[in-house]
């Protein structure tokens with residue numbers, strides 16, 4: 001990806017919670033031309049979530065922005081607050097590129113909340129943004145954004161992990177069921193691996209260490225090795241061995257493979273439902 005041209009880029013982040021702070025921290029650390037202002041009612045909490053000494057200006061209220069205008073606005077409040085904050089921020093965004101990361105809220109609904117906003121993008125990041133290892137996906141209507149806008153989105157979300165564009169908006173909700181909620185599934189897996197280790201008689205501390213490091217180690221290998229997840233699984237499974245015995249349970253009918261299909265569908269359906277709740 002070619003870097004952005006060295007033009008200053010002013011970014012307004014609305015809602016500096018877990019996601020807003022991770023995006024702000026990643027952007028100021030990796031994009032030299034960016035300047036970031038965040039609005040969040042709890043300035044102290046927002047500052048604690050931001051990396052220490054990061055050059056992000058945090059204000060508690062929109063009034064403090066006075067007549068300032070921004071090139072880009074990232075909306076990272078909870079879905080039920082998105083439309084209200086966009087309406088309040090409107091005077092600061094006369095021609096801004098607006099990026100919403102709110103789960104489930106369709107572009108059409110964002111558009112309806114501020115009819116004169118044109119350059120609208122939906123992005124779905126995930127919680128590993130906190131460790132700059134997010135998987136983010138984005139969608140924008142073809143004629144709503146320019147190539148330069150797309151580069152800005154790629155640069156900002158590339159600063160907190162990996163980013164890719166989707167070709168249909170409905171895919172954002174589907175991806176939410178996989179990547180957005182996916183870290184929760186992996187944490188659940190680690191939790192149940194710990195529980196299982198405790199059932200085998202290990203102390204809570206040792207079981208937690210076993211589960212955590214096993215998941216971290218396998219994820220690191222997946223990152224560093226060019227083999228697919230399937231190939232790595234086959235490599236670790238000797239016929240008739242211990243992993244094969246374990247996998248015969250995990251991969252049985254109605255076990256993990258079909259459970260994950262149901263799991264991702266349930267999350268994707270919920271993303272669609274959230275978009276319909278006013």
Ligand SMILES: NC(=O)c1ccc[n+]([C@@H]2O[C@H](COP(=O)([O-])OP(=O)(O)OC[C@H]3O[C@@H](n4cnc5c(N)ncnc54)[C@H](OP(=O)(O)O)[C@@H]3O)[C@@H](O)[C@H]2O)c1
Pocket residue numbers: 014015016017018019020039040041042075076077078079081085101102103124125126127180
């Ligand atoms: N967390 C994830 O894994 C994840 C993944 C993908 C997408 N998302 C999306 O990202 C968005 C934010 O999620 P999050 O986990 O970062 O939530 P969060 O930690 O609760 O952050 C939201 C922040 O917005 C603040 N806020 C509330 N009302 C505001 C207002 N009127 N103006 C400015 N700021 C306001 C909140 O303050 P208070 O706490 O004081 O209310 C909070 O600090 C959501 O729409 C979610 O769907 C989250």
